[in-house]
Amino acid sequence: MNSSRVQIDQRINSDLLRPLMQTSWRFYLLVAVFGGIVATAFVGWMSQVTRGFGITGIRWPVYWGFYVTSFVFWIGISHAGTLISAILRLVNAGWRRPVTRCAEVITVFALMIGAMFPIIHLGRPWLAFWLFPYPSERMIWPNFRSPLVWDFFAINTYLTGSVLFLVLPMIPDFAVVRDKSAGLRHRIYRVLALGWRGTPKQWHRLETAMQIMAIAIIPVAVSVHTIVSFDFSMAPVPMWQSTIFGPYFVAGAIFSGIAALLIAMAVLRRFLHLEAYLHPVHFQNLGKLLLMMALLWGYFVFNERLVTYYGNKPAEMAIFWRTQRESFAPLYWTMVTCNFVLPLVLMGIRRFRTITGCVIASFGVVIGMWLERFLIIVPSLGHKYLPYSFGIYRPQPVEILIAGATFAAMTLLYVLFAKVVPIISIWELKAGEHVPSTLIPPATQEHPLGELHL
Amino acid sequence: MKASYGLYPDGQAAQQAVNRLRAAGFADREITVLSPQPMEDYEFGRRDKATWMWWIACGGGLVGMATAFGLTWLTETSWPIDVGGLPTFAWWPNLIIIFELTMLGAIVATGATLVVTARLGRPSALYDPEVSDGKILVGIEHPPDGAIPELETALGAVREALVKTI
Numbered sequence: 001m002n003s004s005r006v007q008i009d010q011r012i013n014s015d016l017l018r019p020l021m022q023t024s025w026r027f028y029l030l031v032a033v034f035g036g037i038v039a040t041a042f043v044g045w046m047s048q049v050t051r052g053f054g055i056t057g058i059r060w061p062v063y064w065g066f067y068v069t070s071f072v073f074w075i076g077i078s079h080a081g082t083l084i085s086a087i088l089r090l091v092n093a094g095w096r097r098p099v100t101r102c103a104e105v106i107t108v109f110a111l112m113i114g115a116m117f118p119i120i121h122l123g124r125p126w127l128a129f130w131l132f133p134y135p136s137e138r139m140i141w142p143n144f145r146s147p148l149v150w151d152f153f154a155i156n157t158y159l160t161g162s163v164l165f166l167v168l169p170m171i172p173d174f175a176v177v178r179d180k181s182a183g184l185r186h187r188i189y190r191v192l193a194l195g196w197r198g199t200p201k202q203w204h205r206l207e208t209a210m211q212i213m214a215i216a217i218i219p220v221a222v223s224v225h226t227i228v229s230f231d232f233s234m235a236p237v238p239m240w241q242s243t244i245f246g247p248y249f250v251a252g253a254i255f256s257g258i259a260a261l262l263i264a265m266a267v268l269r270r271f272l273h274l275e276a277y278l279h280p281v282h283f284q285n286l287g288k289l290l291l292m293m294a295l296l297w298g299y300f301v302f303n304e305r306l307v308t309y310y311g312n313k314p315a316e317m318a319i320f321w322r323t324q325r326e327s328f329a330p331l332y333w334t335m336v337t338c339n340f341v342l343p344l345v346l347m348g349i350r351r352f353r354t355i356t357g358c359v360i361a362s363f364g365v366v367i368g369m370w371l372e373r374f375l376i377i378v379p380s381l382g383h384k385y386l387p388y389s390f391g392i393y394r395p396q397p398v399e400i401l402i403a404g405a406t407f408a409a410m411t412l413l414y415v416l417f418a419k420v421v422p423i424i425s426i427w428e429l430k431a432g433e434h435v436p437s438t439l440i441p442p443a444t445q446e447h448p449l450g451e452l453h454l
Numbered sequence: 455m456k457a458s459y460g461l462y463p464d465g466q467a468a469q470q471a472v473n474r475l476r477a478a479g480f481a482d483r484e485i486t487v488l489s490p491q492p493m494e495d496y497e498f499g500r501r502d503k504a505t506w507m508w509w510i511a512c513g514g515g516l517v518g519m520a521t522a523f524g525l526t527w528l529t530e531t532s533w534p535i536d537v538g539g540l541p542t543f544a545w546w547p548n549l550i551i552i553f554e555l556t557m558l559g560a561i562v563a564t565g566a567t568l569v570v571t572a573r574l575g576r577p578s579a580l581y582d583p584e585v586s587d588g589k590i591l592v593g594i595e596h597p598p599d600g601a602i603p604e605l606e607t608a609l610g611a612v613r614e615a616l617v618k619t620i
Contacts, residue, residue: 005464009490009588133525141529145547153554161561168568176490179583194574197581201502203492205572212511212564220557227550430588431491 008433016422016429017180019272026271027419034412041405044398045120053123055398062381062393066403067121072373073256074114074406075155075228076249077366080257081107082162083221084289086214095285097432098277098424102268103261104166105423109413110260111159113406118151120402147230154220154227161217168209171196172427225253232376238315239308239380248300252369255293255339259365262286264414266359268423277424283358290361291347298340315385322379331371338368457580458602459486459593460609461616465496468590471615472498474608479601480594486580488591498592510567511560518559522552579620589616 048055058065081103088096119128131152133142142149175196178189196202229249232240242248262283269278308316323332342364346357378393395403417423462468468487475485482501493499526548534542569575580595597605610617 006588009586013586133529135529135532139532141533144526144529144551145544150547150550150554153551157554157558157561160558164561164565168565171574172491176586179586194569195577196574197578198488198490198585199502200487200489200493200499202572202574203489203499204503205505205507205568207492208505208507209564209568212508213561216511216557216560216564220554220561223550223553427491 009430012426012429012433013176013180015274015276016424016426017177019418020177020420020422021181023419027415030415031412034408034415037405037408038412041402041408044401044405048120048398048402049125055396057394057396057399058121059391061384061389061391062378064377064381065393066374066395066399067117069370069374069377070403070406071114071117071121072228072249072377073370074110074117075225076253076256076369076373077260078107078110078114078158078162078257079221079225079250079253080110080261081105082158082165082217083107083254084257084261086165086217086221089210089214090218094432095282097428098274099261099265099282099286100428101166101169101421101425102264102423104162105414105417106257106260106264106410107162108159108166109410109417111155111162112413113409115155115159116406118148147227147234150227150230154224158217158220158224161213161220165210165213165217168206168213169425169428170421172198172206173422173425176426177422222250225250237380237384238313239304239319239376242304242307244300244303244307248304251293251296251300252372255290255297256365256369258286258290258293259362259369262290262358262362263366266355268418269355272418272423274424277429280355283355284353287347287353287358287361290343290358290365294340294343294347294365298344301336301340315383318383319379322383323375328375328379332375335368335371335375338364339372340368342368455597455599455602456620457486457593457595458597458605458609458617458619459580459582459591460612461582461584461589461591461618462612463589463614465489465493465499465590467612467614468493468592469496469498470612471592471609474611475592475594475605478604478608480605484594486578486591486593486595488581488585490585490588490590493590505571507564507567507571511564514563514566515556515560517563519552519556521559522555523548525555526551582618 056065058067081100085096085100085103088100118131119125122128131142131148133144133149133152135141171192171194174189174193175198178186178193181189226246226249229245233242233245235241265278265282265286268274305320308320322328343361346352346361382391382393384390460471462471468489472485472487476482485498487498487501489499527543530543530548536542578595580591580593582589582591585591592609594605606617606619609615
């Protein structure tokens with residue numbers, strides 16, 4: 001028993017530090033491919049900056065196209081991590097241990113990518129500092145009644161909280177890397193570990209800090225996407241001024257976030273050989289959560305459509321029919337299939353709730369949620385109350401390139417992160433392995449890990 | 455001598471070592487325990503649990519709230535523009551800024567409190583990399599010369615102990 005305890009710790013160290021200590025050709029290939037895509041998109045953006053916004057399809061009356069769609073989408077994806085991780089931490093779900101860091105990383109990178117889009121969307125990005133609340137020479141400050149300024153505060157608060165929520169539990173793991181490495185790597189991780197030793201006081205402070213931050217970060221996460229929804233619902237645009245937009249956006253964000261997390265976990269499991277840590281039961285549990293969010297999303301869409309239909313306002317009904325029967329119908333029904341039908345079938349039927357089933361459903365949800373953001377923005381802006389403001393939007397290559405490259409940017413950041421930080425929290429996993437046997441209920445068919453009630 | 459310590463394979467052995475050190479006359483504040491994960495199932499793992507961290511987080515939240523109130527009040531009243539008789543200082547939109555900065559204050563205060571109270575960034579001589587491999591370290595830093603034989607006896611009396619001196 002005693003030697004097995006040390007052996008378990010050594011096995012965990014060895015398995016989870018392998019990606020940091022060994023570099024295969026696949027790593028360089030991935031960095032080269034995704035880095036190349038990101039570099040190409042950067043060139044596209046520079047072209048937009050030098051040649052002007054005219055090379056995009058964004059023009060009156062549709063001023064928000066692919067860029068704002070991607071902004072809302074990525075802020076939504078960011079709800080995967082910190083929110084899910086915080087909830088699982090608070091309820092002390094034992095199965096969270098291998099999942100939390102994979103999820104928290106998505107939050108930080110998705111927020112960074114999402115926060116880039118308002119800058120990309122600026123014709124003169126070098127004036128981005130005008131968004132910051134500081135007094136100009138005439139003492140005129142940004143308007144705190146503008147939802148865009150609310151975005152600035154909400155996103156920065158969430159980003160700061162998410163970075164701390166991710167980084168603080170990494171400190172004990174940096175100490176493990178410090179102890180297991182030599183040379184330059186040892187020196188770097190010695191600095192990152194901040195002299196961590198593992199005294200009872202340090203463990204208590206870390207766990208208390210994580211509890212406080214979990215409690216604080218949940219309302220912040222909910223507020224962020226509510227405030228992003230205010231960008232729309234505060235505007236007198238048909239189909240936008242709705243009281244359900246806040247919860248509708250939050251539900252959609254969590255939905256797409258879980259899908260992103262499932263994809264990330266499946267990829268990590270496959271390529272980093274983490275089969276011993278990311279079990280099918282983790283996918284099944286998150287798959288059930290995906291199913292619940294699909295039903296909730298379906299409820300919100302039904303609610304939005306039913307209320308609009310009963311209201312029968314001409315401007316809103318025009319958008320209603322444009323999306324359901326006319327020019328946007330193919331995109332609309334693809335969205336419904338991807339976000340509702342696919343997860344309902346794949347996650348609702350137990351036989352399909354496998355890792356492959358979860359990944360297929362998740363890809364569907366990611367596509368569907370991007371389309372949902374697009375269908376909220378473009379049809380309404382292109383068909384407002386009076387005919388003089390009717391117009392169409394045709395995305396141009398530069399927008400498609402930049403929006404598409406953000407997926408490559410996310411993958412690139414994730415690959416680089418997994419190269420320098422253990423992607424599964426080592427100390428939390430060890431704590432889960434050494435739970436006293438009296439606390440562990442026996443494994444059952446329903447709960448294969450046997451620790452789901454902790 | 456900087457320190458003398460023992461490495462133990464599990465919490466039970468580490469607890470016995472701590473008890474023997476106490477019996478040998480060492481006070482709790484002199485005994486250092488290092489473990490690779492939280493070990494609250496054992497008495498030594500429940501030491502130093504009391505903390506003001508929750509109150510400090512609340513204090514940070516209050517500072518954030520006051521900052522947000524001051525920022526919105528100052529900016530809106532320093533350039534009052536009458537827009538159709540609407541209030542210059544509007545509570546509803548300002549509450550959003552106040553909420554966000556309150557939470558930011560609590561979060562930043564928590565992070566800063568962790569760094570300070572967990573004594574991060576202050577390296578100590580008493581450490582062994584074997585802790586990362588699952589061993590639990592129990593030791594005494596800067597023991598008095600006269601107490602060293604008794605200290606080494608207490609640390610080595612526990613099964614599977616590996617006693618070291620630095």
